[in-house]
Amino acid sequence: MKYMLLLADDPELAAAANAPDDGQAVMQEYFAFTTRIAESGELVAGDALHAVPTASTLRIRNGSTTVTDGPFAETKEQIGGFYVVEVPSLDRALELAAQIPAAKTGSVEVRPIMDFSAS
């Protein structure tokens, strides 16, 4: 099954974790994790996103389009990146999620990806 792991960081906790060495150690952890799941064949895709202030949100209502500055939901935790992994079950996806640094400074949402080829 494919899962999307949505990485959300709490900006304060993340800043604290990055403080000692300007985020070098955290970057290394991400790099190592990405390499590991690429080598195991579980990685489908994954990227980091620019910070929330760079986000634009588009909505169409009654035929008219509005674009606003910022993310679709104002929350303390902010989506900072994602992975798509292919693994046998939720348990393995959760195991991988637990290895992502954002789990310690925010949260990782694990969502199964719909498979339209089945059924």
Added chain:
Amino acid sequence: MSIANERGAEYLFRRYAGEVLGTLVRRFGDLDVAEEALQEALLEALIRWPREGEPRNPAAWLVTVARSKAVDRLRRAQRRPDKEVAAFRREPDRVDVIDELATALDDQQVPDDQLGLMLLCCHPALHHDAQVALTLRTVAGLATDEIARGFMVEVPTMYQRLVRAKQKIRLAGIPFGVPHHDQLAERLDAVMQVIYLVFNEGYASTREDEYIRHELCGEAIRLGRTLNGLVPDEPEVMGLLALMLLHDARAPGRVDTDGVLITLEQQDRSLWRRAQIEEGSALVDRALVMRRRGRYQIEAAIAALHTSAPTAEVTDWPQIDALYGALLRYVPTPVIALNRAVARGMAAGPTAGLEMIDELIADGELDRFHLLHATRGELLARAGRTSEACTELREAASLAPSVAERSFLERRVTELEAL
């Protein structure tokens, strides 16, 4: 389906679901498919068992028939994900029941399947309410309306809850199986929590008019026994079973004929169920010598001290005080802290108990908690400060959630005022 058949099928489902569903889920990878197949097999059993005699191993018979039913169903529905097709290919079209029975009897995986089913129902990715509902439905084999009644929700709500939970299992890919040792402990914790929650719902019901609901306690004990059979030598599982047995043993003395709560001190101890107390106490002893302590064992040890004492006065209160101290390290909750204050009051006098409570009050947060006021009131009464005691107990009564507790507290105020 006639009513008699429906009843019969329900009865058989309750008897065999926990034993059989796990194996079917492992084979078909889907709880719904497994459940439907079992229902069909049960209907066949209702027709054939009275006619041909009950099979030597009914569970194996049901697995066998349910498997062929599931295969038929899958073929009819043309729904053939890989795993199911693979299962279908291994299956001969028409099964010789007797042969299959023999194969199934050799199936060493059955206990693992039962445990797997429990772990699946209590997977941490499921909401707590869903874990409880699923466990009662599939492991305990209760009907949806029974579960709804037990947890005071509308039947359609409970039905929806079960449907959504099964949907999440399927769509989120929650796996069936028993994890490796290091993960197993954590997952067993979740199962124990669910069982204890069911027990507590029965023991100290939040329902207005019914303080003890024996069915849920009995169900929880049954689940505890099953789990203890599946993972022997797990001291916490033994502790949980012991704890439930010991608490439940006191049920016949806990409320009077009007449904009003009777305190431990005033309970008629001859009403307690002796055999159950002996079983529970023996389990605690066996668990404790394994030297892997945990909250359930400590709670069971406390319960065992209560049930082994001939009267409240001669109970080993200093030991109970110490055990609550140990328990607070595992479960740092206000209720445990209050219980400790009660034990302290019994061990070292009401003033010592009141000191402990006043510390809790100083920590704040507990002002709306009826048990805090009730406990403080009792200790004040014991210390001879009657009018203060009545004020506290009235406060407690006004905050109490159940009629039984409220009546008890009001009665206590009347008693004290008559002194």
